[in-house]
Amino acid sequence: MDKKKVIDQLNKAIELELTGAMWYLASSFNVFGFTRPVIVGFLREQATESIGHATKLGEKVVDLGGTPVVKVAEKKPTKGSVKKILEESLAHEQRAVDHYASMVSLVADDVVMDAFVREFVVEESEHVAGVAKMLKEM
Numbered sequence: 063m064d065k066k067k068v069i070d071q072l073n074k075a076i077e078l079e080l081t082g083a084m085w086y087l088a089s090s091f092n093v094f095g096f097t098r099p100v101i102v103g104f105l106r107e108q109a110t111e112s113i114g115h116a117t118k119l120g121e122k123v124v125d126l127g128g129t130p131v132v133k134v135a136e137k138k139p140t141k142g143s144v145k146k147i148l149e150e151s152l153a154h155e156q157r158a159v160d161h162y163a164s165m166v167s168l169v170a171d172d173v174v175m176d177a178f179v180r181e182f183v184v185e186e187s188e189h190v191a192g193v194a195k196m197l198k199e200m
Contacts, residue, residue: 063172069128071165075182076119078161081135082154083112088139089147101144104196108151108189115182122178145200152193158186 086109090102120130140150162182169175 063169063175065126065128068165068168068175069123069126071161071168072119072123072126073128073131073133075158075161075165076116076123076130077133077135078158079112079116079119080132081137082158083109083116084134085137085139085154086112086151089150092139092141093144093147095144097144101147105147105151115185122175145197148193148197148200152190152197155186155189155193159183159190162186 086105090105090109093101093105120132123130140147162179165179166176166183169179
């Protein structure tokens, strides 16, 4: 396993998670209507989970001898309908699945890292499925 490449990809994942956390929080401010309590709760739960993911990733970077890079990309909150917000959520979660899945080949020869990365693939895939179900009737 090329530790430098893995650390670089973990740091990109930290940025992805932190950007998502800030986007989820900021977008939650722009939800209106009858379903607001449920959707705001969902978005803020996702923000909290993303921060938790970033924390686990940062710890793993240190375990591998690297330095976590805490960076958040500029991403404006989504305004408009709940459907539009959920569509952007779905796209974000799919980007996360794709990123973690691309890391599998980098860590294939390290059973611990392989399990660590695959756990993220599973969790993010479950998020994609859940958001897709939310959008199904919209």
